[in-house]
Amino acid sequence: MGNIYRLETPLKEEDVVKLRIGDKVLLSGIVYTARDAAHKRLIDLIEKNESLPIGLEGQVIYYVGPSPAPPGRPIGAAGPTTSYRMDPYAPTLIAHGIRGMIGKGKRSKEVVEAMVKHKAVYFGATGGAGALISQSIREAGIIAYEDLGPEAIWRFKVVDLPVIVVNDTMGNDLYEQGKERFRI
Amino acid sequence: MKDIHCQEIISTVKRLFIEANTELGQDMLDAFKSALAKEESPVGQDILNQLMENARLAKETKVPICQDTGLAVVFVELGQDVHVVGGGLKDAIEEGVRQGYREGYLRKSACHPFTRKNTGDNTPAVIYIDVVPGEQVKIIAVPKGGGSENMSRIYMLSPAMGIKGVKEKVLETVREAGPNPCPPTIIGVGIGGTFEQAALQAKKALLRPVGEPNPDPEIDRLEREWLEEINRLGIGPQGLGGRITSLSVHIHILPCHIASLPVAINVQCHANRHKVAVL
Structure with a gap:
């Protein structure tokens, strides 16, 4: 495993350029959730030059559709969903300022190139560790697109959310390089 | 009556x-433990530890x-x-x-x-x-879950492709799925039957507890061999590289048409959840 960093959102360029694949990051601050349906709406607004429900500069987007909050908790299970469904939209959001994405699974060439060009990173959270990740989420509220149900945009206040750098700003890919290392 | x-x-x-x-079966908890003992990748070990902690928390807090x-x-x-x-x-x-x-x-x-x-x-x-x-x-x-279901596949092979052809499709499915279906996975393989029967057999094969051998010794041998080959791919827990890509391969076989060799591969993530009741 690489280095361990504690980072606060919003992320600055200098926060992300030092990261390398395999580094573990404990993220704190605000992250916004969005899945495919919410991405589509954000991109439609950008194309029409209209204002967005969230500012994008330095933000981290978490690909998750949480389960409902049981009584006494801010949110239910909240692990990552598979990221490729967001690939058609991600380069535009990266070009408009986001510095990080949290999900699971491979990204397209276009997304990796956008990360290199605009200095952003892709973090992997542990898929299926929904109850564990839920512990890092201290506050949660829907801020847009409530009609999308589990696909609405949530604002999470997180403390030490554990993620691993999968794609860094140098174009490296932990899925490719990790697999090569252990292939027999 | x-x-x-x-x-x-x-x-x-x-x-x-x-x-x-909210409660993962004991078979899966045991499988995580033995996977951790075999996993050489530090990132992979970290992931397996997270999965065990996640299962404990889910049971305790009732968060899924x-x-x-x-x-x-x-x-x-x-x-x-x-x-x-x-x-x-x-x-x-x-x-x-x-x-x-x-x-x-x-x-x-x-x-x-x-x-x-x-x-x-x-x-x-x-x-x-x-x-x-x-x-x-x-x-x-x-x-x-949808993530692992999306990585599942069905093929109507030519009978001449035989066991080797079926194994190739299983390996190809796991290789192409990579990190997407949340490894370590369980691989259900339905071989034979009709088109839809193969898929249903693949899903039913997933119901067998992990660690329980196939009752047919010949099929059991195949399951172990294919699992070993899958785990040579290097994909590892969450696809971040490692020895443990799958925990188990479960095969169901049925007779098929003389012209056919159907094979369905149903991928199951590590959240391998099922509960049984008898009334």
Whole structure:
């Protein structure tokens, strides 16, 4: 495993350029959730030059559709969903300022190139560790697109959310390089 | 003849889905432990430790193991001497799913394929009913997540491709899926039958507890061999590189048409959830 960093959102360029694949990051601050349906709406607004429900500069987007909050908790299970469904939209959001994405699974060439060009990173959270990740989420509220149900945009206040750098700003890919290392 | 009231079916289905989503079976907990002992990648070890901690937390806090609490798949073995009273069996199962997903704070993931409008209560359930001898009803609740289901495949091979061809398809499926289906996975393989039977056999194969050998020694040998080959791919826990890509391969075989060699590969994530009740 690489280095361990504690980072606060919003992320600055200098926060992300030092990261390398395999580094573990404990993220704190605000992250916004969005899945495919919410991405589509954000991109439609950008194309029409209209204002967005969230500012994008330095933000981290978490690909998750949480389960409902049981009584006494801010949110239910909240692990990552598979990221490729967001690939058609991600380069535009990266070009408009986001510095990080949290999900699971491979990204397209276009997304990796956008990360290199605009200095952003892709973090992997542990898929299926929904109850564990839920512990890092201290506050949660829907801020847009409530009609999308589990696909609405949530604002999470997180403390030490554990993620691993999968794609860094140098174009490296932990899925490719990790697999090569252990292939027999 | 035994009467079983539909109310009992409703409450059982409801309980099974809540339990399945919050309590991982002992077979999976044991499989994580032995995977951790074999995993050489530090990142992979970290992931496996997270999965064990996640299972503990889910049971303790009743927050689901995974936010994708699945489509509600239900296998029913209905004794032919059972008389369901007070309402319809399928209606009772749907109502149990409805109540379980609402009262257990489980995510509703069923939607229209094109409009994507959510049905709001996670129905319709995916129900398979087998009629068997006796006067019992066995209900198996299987919440099936979308991430691993999306990486599942079906092929109609040419008979000449044989065992080697089937194995190639299994390896190809796992290789191409990479990190997407949340490894370490369980691989259900349905071989033979008709097109739809192969897929159903693949899903049923996943129900066997992990670590329990296939009753057929020849198939058991195949399962072990294919698992070993899968774990040479290097994909590892969460696809971040490592020795443990899959925990188990489960094969079901059926006779097929003389012109066919169907093979279905149903990928199951590590949140391998199912609960059983017998009424």
